[in-house]
Amino acid sequence: MRLILCENYDELSEQAAKLVASQIILKPDSVIGLATGQTPMGMYKNLVKMYERGEVDFSNITTFNLDEYYPIKRGNDQSYYYYMNENLFSKINININKTHIPDGETKNPYKECDKYEEEIKKNGGIDLQILGIGQNGHIGFNEPDVSLYTETHLTDLTRNTIEANSRFFNNEDEVPKQALTMGIATILKSKKIILLASGANKSRVVSELLNGDINTSIPATMLKVHPDVVLICDKDAYSGIRLGVDIGGTSVKFAVVEDGKLIYKSSIGSNKGSCDTFIKEIAEECIRIKAKYPYKTIGVGTPGRITDGAVTASNLPFKNTHLAKELKKYIDMSINVDNDANCAALGEFEFGIGKDMDNIIMVTLGTGVGGGIIIDGRICHGRYSMGEIGHIIVQSKGGLPCACGQTGCWEQYASVTALIREATQACIEDKDSVLYELYSKNNNKLDGKLIFDALEQNCPVAKKVFDEYIEWLVIGLKNLINIFGPDAIILAGGITKRSNILIDAVRKSLDTPVKIEISKLQNDAGALGAAML
Numbered sequence: 001m002r003l004i005l006c007e008n009y010d011e012l013s014e015q016a017a018k019l020v021a022s023q024i025i026l027k028p029d030s031v032i033g034l035a036t037g038q039t040p041m042g043m044y045k046n047l048v049k050m051y052e053r054g055e056v057d058f059s060n061i062t063t064f065n066l067d068e069y070y071p072i073k074r075g076n077d078q079s080y081y082y083y084m085n086e087n088l089f090s091k092i093n094i095n096i097n098k099t100h101i102p103d104g105e106t107k108n109p110y111k112e113c114d115k116y117e118e119e120i121k122k123n124g125g126i127d128l129q130i131l132g133i134g135q136n137g138h139i140g141f142n143e144p145d146v147s148l149y150t151e152t153h154l155t156d157l158t159r160n161t162i163e164a165n166s167r168f169f170n171n172e173d174e175v176p177k178q179a180l181t182m183g184i185a186t187i188l189k190s191k192k193i194i195l196l197a198s199g200a201n202k203s204r205v206v207s208e209l210l211n212g213d214i215n216t217s218i219p220a221t222m223l224k225v226h227p228d229v230v231l232i233c234d235k236d237a238y239s240g241i242r243l244g245v246d247i248g249g250t251s252v253k254f255a256v257v258e259d260g261k262l263i264y265k266s267s268i269g270s271n272k273g274s275c276d277t278f279i280k281e282i283a284e285e286c287i288r289i290k291a292k293y294p295y296k297t298i299g300v301g302t303p304g305r306i307t308d309g310a311v312t313a314s315n316l317p318f319k320n321t322h323l324a325k326e327l328k329k330y331i332d333m334s335i336n337v338d339n340d341a342n343c344a345a346l347g348e349f350e351f352g353i354g355k356d357m358d359n360i361i362m363v364t365l366g367t368g369v370g371g372g373i374i375i376d377g378r379i380c381h382g383r384y385s386m387g388e389i390g391h392i393i394v395q396s397k398g399g400l401p402c403a404c405g406q407t408g409c410w411e412q413y414a415s416v417t418a419l420i421r422e423a424t425q426a427c428i429e430d431k432d433s434v435l436y437e438l439y440s441k442n443n444n445k446l447d448g449k450l451i452f453d454a455l456e457q458n459c460p461v462a463k464k465v466f467d468e469y470i471e472w473l474v475i476g477l478k479n480l481i482n483i484f485g486p487d488a489i490i491l492a493g494g495i496t497k498r499s500n501i502l503i504d505a506v507r508k509s510l511d512t513p514v515k516i517e518i519s520k521l522q523n524d525a526g527a528l529g530a531a532m533l
């Protein structure tokens with residue numbers, strides 16, 4: 001689903017009209033599915049203006065309206081028949097014989113529905129369907145139900161819809177209790193779909209639509225199976241405030257994002273006790289933040305393996321823990337969980353170096369080598385462990401054993417752990433070196449910082465180890481470039497923050513048009529990306 005986020009209702013109406021007009025200009029005999037209600041009124045006004053300016057010719061189009069109340073007289077000013085004439089048909093050069101609206105006066109609604117469906121088929125199906133969305137997530141009058149795969153049918157309106165639509169009638173009793181509506185199956189057969197959502201009272205369903213799973217209690221989520229849906233949404237309907245939570249071994253970071261900007265951040269220590277108390281502490285911080293920043297969605301990044309929503313992480317008390325479900329016990333809203341490295345990549349893509357790019361790979365160099373792959377703006381998950389780039393095999397024979405069970409994994413050579421291991425070995429073998437001096441002064445221990453200190457003091461032992469490290473790093477990066485052809489590879493982690501030594505060396509030996517950059521967001525990337533899940 002593509003999202004066009006508009007500043008306000010006027011912009012939404014203009015954008016929608018432009019898409020409809022383009023469809024008609026490209027295919028003058030298009031079959032257009034039309035919606036009624038408050039939301040498309042501005043779009044119809046814009047289409048009328050375009051017609052008056054001679055920009056669109058409606059004479060060859062065929063239209064099918066989504067729905068009509070049942071029973072209702074055509075002359076009733078609340079009938080959709082009346083609405084379409086008032087708002088569009090009487091103001092443009094449409095051939096009225098080619099317009100179709102389910103007949104709210106029919107004596108046989110079932111036959112009318114079959115006839116309507118047949119007529120759509122006879123006209124070759126709908127090229128472009130316009131939809132609004134009800135506060136309960138209905139599209140057309142497809143109300144929340146257990147089974148939604150229907151064609152045009154007679155349906156009972158829910159209490160919620162009757163209440164919502166009573167604003168157009170004198171009172172609630174006047175609202176017809178039934179409607180004739182295209183079914184979800186009819187709608188999904190359309191070649192393209194534009195869904196319009198305006199106003200804060202739609203923000204809950206829009207958030208569910210964008211962040212939740214397909215489920216029949218929000219019928220609009222069924223649109224997720226359609227390959228060509230554009231959601232045009234104004235800022236009131238699109239909940240701009242989101243919370244991102246990045247769970248780490250030592251701390252949990254929180255970031256509130258509004259309209260693509262970080263507006264607040266905080267962190268708490270990671271609880272190493274029981275799973276329940278840890279989740280409770282995270283939830284409490286979420287609730288505290290919500291009192292000040294009324295976000296509508298939570299995204300959570302976590303280390304470890306996620307299988308069907310259940311997280312198992314070795315450095316945290318999560319063992320088959322369904323994080324979203326557990327958090328929902330305290331805070332009931334849309335919660336999405338993903339791997340922390342994927343979140344960091346998404347953060348860098350949305351807010352950092354990748355902002356104007358389509359495809360990026362983020363490589364985090366730390367204890368291991370982590371990574372996230374974003375292709376066409378989406379995290380690539382694959383079926384099993386896609387994105388576990390630290391475990392691509394770079395040494396087939398005699399490779400070092402890895403905790404994952406393989407041998408020769410990239411992270412055994414390109415992680416900071418590997419760099420420290422090799423540097424320690426080298427300095428012990430050459431005690432007459434700056435590196436050894438730093439090692440012995442530090443209680444016979446090296447860390448990334450000391451290795452860089454030695455490099456800056458031109459220590460040949462450190463230089464040799466570092467050059468070999470860069471060779472291994474570059475082998476993996478070359479593989480990633482060859483497989484994914486990204487716009488950029490973004491390196492993150494403590495050692496990338498230290499001077500330009502690393503990035504200069506990588507760029508020099510890679511020799512590629514692909515941009516090799518250092519993460520702009522570093523420690524904030526995970527929480528920011530989680531907010532955007």
Ligand code: F6R
Pocket residue numbers: 034035036037038039040066067131132133134135138139140141
């Ligand atoms: C109208 C229709 C309905 C509306 C929905 C939103 O033909 O099928 O699904 O699109 O109820 O209505 P408004 O735009 O009035 O909020």
